[in-house]
Amino acid sequence: MTAILKVAVVGAGGISRRHAEAFASTGRTTLVGVADLVAENAQALADQHGSKPFKSVTELLAAADPDLVAVTTPPGSHAEIAIEVLAAGKSVLLEKPPVLSLAELDAVAEAEASSGGSVYVVFQHRHGSGAVRAAELLAGGALGAPQVAVCETLWFRPRPYFDPEWRGTWVGEGGGPTLGHGIHQIDLLLHLLGPWRTINATAVRLDRPVEFEDVSMASVIFESNAVASVINSLLSPQELSRIRIDTTGGSLEVNHLYGYKDADWKFTPAPDAADAWTSSAGEDVASSHEAQLGRLVDDLLAGRTHDTTLASTRPTMEFVTALYASALTGQSVRRADLVPGHPFYQALNGGIDQTKLSESFAP
Ligand SMILES: NC(=O)c1ccc[n+]([C@@H]2O[C@H](COP(=O)([O-])OP(=O)(O)OC[C@H]3O[C@@H](n4cnc5c(N)ncnc54)[C@H](O)[C@@H]3O)[C@@H](O)[C@H]2O)c1
Structure with a gap:
């Protein structure tokens, strides 16, 4: 008999459909x-998948018996819901951004440590075949040593995008393109290049009706001494997501928007260097919820740990935290500085009064 994973979804808005469809497409959930x-939202998604609606995670946990709960609510509610699910001994899949601060991340990690459940995070761009190959080849040195990188999230979100009450606010959305949008490419960059050491950043609000930035930029130095330039924008009509890594062996680049296929990756070997990229090509898996959630279901049914754990996303949340800390204080920030007690550990706005923050984000 095929083993079946019992899944549940909390938050039946836009992205929840992708979760329900990705789980269903495995045929093993x-x-x-x-x-x-909002009762109608729960009813509509439940009806589409022959499931049962509930008014809250509390009611769901009392009546259903999920192995895994996907949390697809606005980011401001992720930590509280995750802690409740973990207290019931169940596993959690958190949409990005997993939490709104390092303090929240550590509180969820503490709840995980005393639970039978585990916490995983949706970072689907780690899971396409291009990123899987890139991570393996870079880690093994087959593509040379990374020296210079560019990480661009040039997206466009018009003013009406910010109409929902939770968007545009620290309490609901948690931050601008640094946290909510660029985090996908930032997470992939860090997944490929390893730990970063220092960040110098700028964040400005040029146009959108938000409490934080609509553009941010960072200069980053990695532990390996590689350097990177990172830009996150919501003001860019010709949209692009791009990572380029120049190594001693060549230039590796992926150009896409919301998901890539193998054809979106390109490797240009340095003169006289071998091309380990082309010869490593295998099955083409696009980066998507289907790719990650399919692998997650396989892992959990096989009793393996899925590799995109909460712990594995800490460097990404540290990066976002440091970018805000640097932009708002005008100082360079080291990863080692981001310990409990640091003003930006508790909140990405550093606990700074909103009037002062508005001045800080003025160009
Ligand atoms: N991985 C990706 O590519 C991707 C893409 C889009 C959105 N997201 C993420 O998914 C999450 C949800 O985004 P969305 O666009 O679907 O939002 P949405 O506003 O469309 O839907 C959120 C839903 O959650 C419900 N909700 C709010 N608080 C709740 C609570 N405490 N308990 C139960 N339900 C609650 C709302 O009523 C709404 O139906 C965000 O974290 C967002 O960043 C990820």
Whole structure:
């Protein structure tokens, strides 16, 4: 008999459909419940998948018995819901951004340590075949040593995008393109290049009706001494997501928007260097929720740990934290500085009064 993973979804808005469809497409899950504070939202998604609606995660946990709960609510509610699910001994899949601060991340990690459940995070761009190959080849040195990188999230979000109450606010969305959008490419960059050491950053609000930035830029130095330039924008009509890594062996580049295929990756060997990239090509898996959630279901049913754990995303949250800390203080920030007690450990706005923050984000 095929083993079946019992899954549930909390937050039945836009992205929840991708979760329900990705789980269903594995043929090895059953959706045991859908919870949303808005009853019609829960009902609609539950109806589409022959599942049961609930008014809250609390009701869902009391009545259904999921192995895994996907949390697809706005980011401001992720930590609290994750802690409740972990207290019930169940595993959690958090949409990005997993939490709004390092303090929240550590609180969820503490709840995980005393739970039978585990915490995983959606970073689907780690899971396409291009990134899987790039990570393996870079880690093994087959593509040479990384020296210079560029990481660009040039996206466009018009003013009406910020109409929902939770968007544009520290409390609901948690931050601008640094946290909510660029985090996908930032996470992939760090996944490929390893630990970073220092960040110098700028963040400005040029146009959108938000409490934080609509553009940010950072200069980064890695532990390996590689350097990177990172830009995150919501003001860029011709949209692009790009990572380029120049190594001693060549230039590796991926150009895409919201997901890549193998054809979006290109490796240009340095003169006289071998091309380990082309010869490593295998099955073409696009980066998507289907790719990551399919692998997650396989891992959990096989009793393996899925590799995109909460712990594995800490460097990404540290990076985002440091970018805000540097932009808002005008100082260079070291990863080693981001310990409890650091003003930006508790909150990405550093606990700074909103009037002062508005001045800080003025160009
Ligand atoms: N990985 C990706 O590519 C990707 C893409 C889009 C969105 N996201 C992430 O998914 C999350 C949700 O985004 P969205 O665009 O689907 O939002 P949305 O506003 O469309 O949907 C959120 C839903 O959650 C419900 N909700 C709010 N608080 C709740 C609570 N405490 N308990 C139960 N339900 C609650 C709302 O009623 C709403 O139905 C965010 O973290 C976002 O960043 C990820």
